[in-house]
Amino acid sequence: MNSISRDGITSIRLPQLRVERRAVWWWLLRSLLSWGTVLAALLSVYAIWPGTRPWLVVPLVVTTLVLLAKIIVEPWWRYRVHRWEVSANATYATTGWVVREWRVAPTSRIQTVDAVRGPLEQLLGLSTLRVTTASSYGAIKINGLDHRIADEAVTRLAAVAELTEGDAT
Amino acid sequence: MNRPKTDPTWRRLSIRVVWVDLARSILSLVPGIVAVVFVGTEFSPGVFWPLLTVAAWGLVGAFFDIVRWAFTRYRVTETEIERRTGVLTRRHRTVQRDRIRSVDLHAKLRHRIAGLRIVTIGAGQQSGAGESAFYLDALSVHDATVLRKELLDSTSHITADEAPPTVEVQPAASEPAHNEKLLATLRPWWVVYNMFSIWAYLTAAGLLWGLHWLLLMFNVNLYAFVSQLADWHSIGWFGTTVVALVVIGAIGAIGMGINFITSYWNFELAQVRTGDKTYLRTRRGLFSTREVNRDEARMRGMSIAEPLLWRWMGLADTNIITTGLSLWSMEQPTAILPRGPVKVAREVSAQVLGDPSPLTARLRRHPMAALRRRLWWATWIGLAPAVALIVPAATNTVPIWALWVALVALPVALLGAVISYRVLGHAVVGDYLVVRSGLMSRSTSALLRSSVSTIAVRQSILQRRLGLSTVSAMSAAGWGAYEAIDISSDEAVSLASQFAPRLVDEFTLASTKR
Numbered sequence: 001m002n003s004i005s006r007d008g009i010t011s012i013r014l015p016q017l018r019v020e021r022r023a024v025w026w027w028l029l030r031s032l033l034s035w036g037t038v039l040a041a042l043l044s045v046y047a048i049w050p051g052t053r054p055w056l057v058v059p060l061v062v063t064t065l066v067l068l069a070k071i072i073v074e075p076w077w078r079y080r081v082h083r084w085e086v087s088a089n090a091t092y093a094t095t096g097w098v099v100r101e102w103r104v105a106p107t108s109r110i111q112t113v114d115a116v117r118g119p120l121e122q123l124l125g126l127s128t129l130r131v132t133t134a135s136s137y138g139a140i141k142i143n144g145l146d147h148r149i150a151d152e153a154v155t156r157l158a159a160v161a162e163l164t165e166g167d168a169t
Numbered sequence: 170m171n172r173p174k175t176d177p178t179w180r181r182l183s184i185r186v187v188w189v190d191l192a193r194s195i196l197s198l199v200p201g202i203v204a205v206v207f208v209g210t211e212f213s214p215g216v217f218w219p220l221l222t223v224a225a226w227g228l229v230g231a232f233f234d235i236v237r238w239a240f241t242r243y244r245v246t247e248t249e250i251e252r253r254t255g256v257l258t259r260r261h262r263t264v265q266r267d268r269i270r271s272v273d274l275h276a277k278l279r280h281r282i283a284g285l286r287i288v289t290i291g292a293g294q295q296s297g298a299g300e301s302a303f304y305l306d307a308l309s310v311h312d313a314t315v316l317r318k319e320l321l322d323s324t325s326h327i328t329a330d331e332a333p334p335t336v337e338v339q340p341a342a343s344e345p346a347h348n349e350k351l352l353a354t355l356r357p358w359w360v361v362y363n364m365f366s367i368w369a370y371l372t373a374a375g376l377l378w379g380l381h382w383l384l385l386m387f388n389v390n391l392y393a394f395v396s397q398l399a400d401w402h403s404i405g406w407f408g409t410t411v412v413a414l415v416v417i418g419a420i421g422a423i424g425m426g427i428n429f430i431t432s433y434w435n436f437e438l439a440q441v442r443t444g445d446k447t448y449l450r451t452r453r454g455l456f457s458t459r460e461v462n463r464d465e466a467r468m469r470g471m472s473i474a475e476p477l478l479w480r481w482m483g484l485a486d487t488n489i490i491t492t493g494l495s496l497w498s499m500e501q502p503t504a505i506l507p508r509g510p511v512k513v514a515r516e517v518s519a520q521v522l523g524d525p526s527p528l529t530a531r532l533r534r535h536p537m538a539a540l541r542r543r544l545w546w547a548t549w550i551g552l553a554p555a556v557a558l559i560v561p562a563a564t565n566t567v568p569i570w571a572l573w574v575a576l577v578a579l580p581v582a583l584l585g586a587v588i589s590y591r592v593l594g595h596a597v598v599g600d601y602l603v604v605r606s607g608l609m610s611r612s613t614s615a616l617l618r619s620s621v622s623t624i625a626v627r628q629s630i631l632q633r634r635l636g637l638s639t640v641s642a643m644s645a646a647g648w649g650a651y652e653a654i655d656i657s658s659d660e661a662v663s664l665a666s667q668f669a670p671r672l673v674d675e676f677t678l679a680s681t682k683r
Contacts, residue, residue: 012626012662013678054566058557085676092676101627104665106672109622134492134645138623 012102015085015092022124023082023144024075029120031070039063073097084129084142086153088160091131093142103140109133113157115150129153179242179253183309185283186234193279194227204386219382243305245319250290252303264290264303270467271494272317273502275459276307286313290320291494291502321443321462348442352520355436355453359509362484363429369421376424377417431455433507438517440465449489449505449521461502467491469646470601471521472614473514473528477588480611485511487518490616490647503647518615527601527615532594538635539593539655543586545631551579595640595653595664602642602668604653616651618668620644626661633658640664 042063046056077097084093091110094102116128127150129142145153201220204210214221241254251263271291280286290303308316381391401409434455441448447465452458470490475483487506494502505521506514519526554575561567589608596603601615623643632638638661641652656664666673 011678012673012676015676054561054564057560087675089675090672096627099627099629100633101625103623103625104672104676105623106669133622133643135622135643135649137641137650138643140623 015083015094015102017084019079019082019084019142019144020126020146021079022126024079026120026124026126026144027075027078028071031067031074033120035063035067035070039067082142082144084145086157091140091157093140095141095143105131105133105138105140107157107160109138110157113154115147115154117147121147127151131157177244177246179244180312181243182238182241182305183285183307183312184238185285185309186238186307187231189279189283189285190227190231190234194224194231197223197227200383201386208387210386210388216382216385220386237306241305245316250303250320252305262303266320269320270464270492271462271502272320273459273461274313274317275454276457278456280307281456281458284310286310288313288316317462321446321448350440350520351437352440352449352517353436353438353506353513355433355507356509356513357430359433359507360426360429362479362482362508362510364422364426365479366425369418369425371421372424372428373417373421376420429507432457432459436507438505440521451505453507463489463491463494463502463505467646468521468617469620469644470614470616471518471528472612472647473511473518474607474610474612475511476610477608483511484508485514487514488647489521490614490644492646522601522615523599527596527598527603528613530596530598530603532596532603532605532613533656535590535593535595535655536637536657538637538657540587540590542631542635542637542655543590544583547582547586548579551582552576554578593654595656597664597667602651602653604642604651606652606654614647614651616642616644616646620646621669621672624665624669624672626665628658642668 039060042056042060045052046060074097078095081097081100082093082095085091088107090104090106092102092104094100110131111134112130112132114130114132116130117126118128121127125147126143127145127147129145129150130139131142132139142150197220201217205212210216236256237254240256241252243250243252245251245266248267249263249265250269251261253259253261269290271289273289273291274286275289276286285307286309287307288305290305305313305316307313377391384391404412431454433453436451436453439450439452441450441462448462449465449468450460450462452460468489468491472488472490474486474488476486486504486508488501488503489505491503506517515526515529518528522528555572555578558567558572558575562569562572585608589606592606592608592611594603594605594613597618598615600618602618602621603613603615605611605613621642621644625641625643627639627641628637632655636658637655638658639652639654640656640661641650643650653664662673662677666677
């Protein structure tokens with residue numbers, strides 16, 4: 001439980017900090033809104049147009065299973081996996097549930113640092129720390145931070161990143 | 170720093186753009202006039218609308234070009250290039266000169282006749298974001314050449330006044346010889362590589378459509394003519410389809426061949442050293458000319474893609490991985506060679522990236538588990554169409570044989586799995602990380618290790634069970650992410666720390682188990 005790759009020649013340790021416990025609710029509500037809408041739409045089509053019923057059985061079953069997994073399993077699983085750390089040299093985070101991922105971005109390559117708060121996050125007092133590098137795929141998103149902690153991290157990172165010269169590509 | 174002297178006054182585009190638009194508009198009416206005057210076709214909007222549209226388009230274009238000409242100014246200062254444009258929305262764009270990655274001159278036939286060049290300046294846009302470049306449409310050949318010199322030649326002291334006042338049709342040919350090294354020139358037989366593709370049918374459709382409308386003006390109906398050529402009823406629908414596919418395909422292939430010859434005429438790739446900078450320069454074109462200068466300091470690697478269907482003939486597309494050039498542009502500014510033999514692509518890569526080329530290095534094969542993962546997914550993807558049809562088939566919504574047809578997807582998917590496994594490979598060669606993957610197009614990319622800005626290591630549940638990981642190196646250049654897919658998990662961290670040592674080491678643990 002101490003490292004992701006258990007018996008590698010070298011392995012990587014987990015980031016030090018965990019996300020807020022409230023993030024569980026955020027993941028749950030998010031899944032409910034997205035996949036719940038899809039399920040509701042499919043059910044309405046099923047109810048209104050009988051002609052489409054033979055085609056909708058498999059999609060309905062699949063959507064229901066996905067929704068159940070996303071509200072029962074995903075939030076808790078993600079809470080166990082998601083961790084983060086901002087050191088002087090790099091930002092490091094682990095994310096995901098079915099597909100787990102760890103990312104490291106060097107501070108010297110940071111282009112922007114944002115704290116983003118969507119409507120659900122505002123409701124729960126959470127914030128997402130988003131660190132982007134010059135690569136369009138290279139952004140690190142750390143969901144489920146307390147908004148004060150995220151703001152503090154933004155200030156700290158922005159101050160360090162400013163010291164680096166060049167256009168960071 | 171030795172900055173060139175520059176002329177900070179505001180300069181204008183060339184007014185000749187407007188004359189070009191008007192001339193095009195008149196020229197496009199010529200076939201119509203010929204048809205009416207000499208052949209005696211009756212003028213009817215139903216037949217002439219394509220021509221009238223082109224002519225009207227030319228007039229509208231001329232109007233907008235007048236407006237654009239009147240309201241556009243640009244200037245080059247010590248540190249930046251600025252452009253003001255727009256009537257209702259005034260735009261003022263400034264680009265730092267040290268962020269300029271490329272200066273690209275190109276001209277369509279009409280620009281060449283009028284002595285004009287369109288200048289595109291590639292600066293620090295994110296290549297993936299599809300941001301518009303800094304565009305000057307159009308300058309006179311003289312102004313364009315002066316501008317390019319000012320921007321690229323950071324040590325030359327040329328100004329607009331000192332530049333030779335002669336207007337050259339081929340500005341490139343009479344430039345002072347810098348330190349130039351020719352890397353590749355066009356071989357005429359490369360046309361074979363560029364004739365056969367699915368786009369041939371689109372080309373043929375365009376050609377036939379144009380021909381149809383042109384002939385219609387001369388009272389010739391192409392469709393009726395073709396209908397009379399043979400007794401299509403006796404050949405049957407299958408035979409007719411085969412004949413149509415072959416004939417249209419052949420027309421398309423010839424069209425593609427001609428198109429290739431005209432656009433890559435006189436193609437050459439050269440390494441040009443001016444002052445303290447090195448550029449990879451391509452020149453090409455018979456009617457429309459195009460010259461692209463790519464700053465080597467912005468280059469982060471190179472990639473060679475070999476499409477699956479043409480791998481047997483060794484066909485390859487060669488692109489450089491660089492920042493600031495759009496991959497989505499139709500003009501493909503990152504392509505430094507036309508589609509051609511992979512052998513040439515590898516030779517060029519050795520000259521650009523250093524000999525021996527990282528792209529020809531022996532790559533590490535990926536573990537057998539990677540094949541198992543591919544077969545697992547291929548099984549499910551291959552079964553998916555059949556599964557989706559089970560309920561409809563059981564309720565007789567679709568006939569039962571549709572299920573068997575859907576099962577054909579399975580062997581195809583399994584074959585794809587094997588092919589895509591055999592393609593996989595990775596290595597760290599000198600300063601480069603080399604990765605290879607891709608089913609439909611086997612693409613080998615060498616990315617400069619120092620350009621990696623983010624490292625990500627990914628593992629799905631299945632990958633974890635099989636002991637596999639996918640390592641991505643993110644960079645501002647090229648596609649933005651280059652991945653070593655499905656390497657053994659044991660190797661993932663050590664690979665990451667090999668190509669970006671200072672970054673990962675802080676978080677790594679020495680292993681307890683060797």
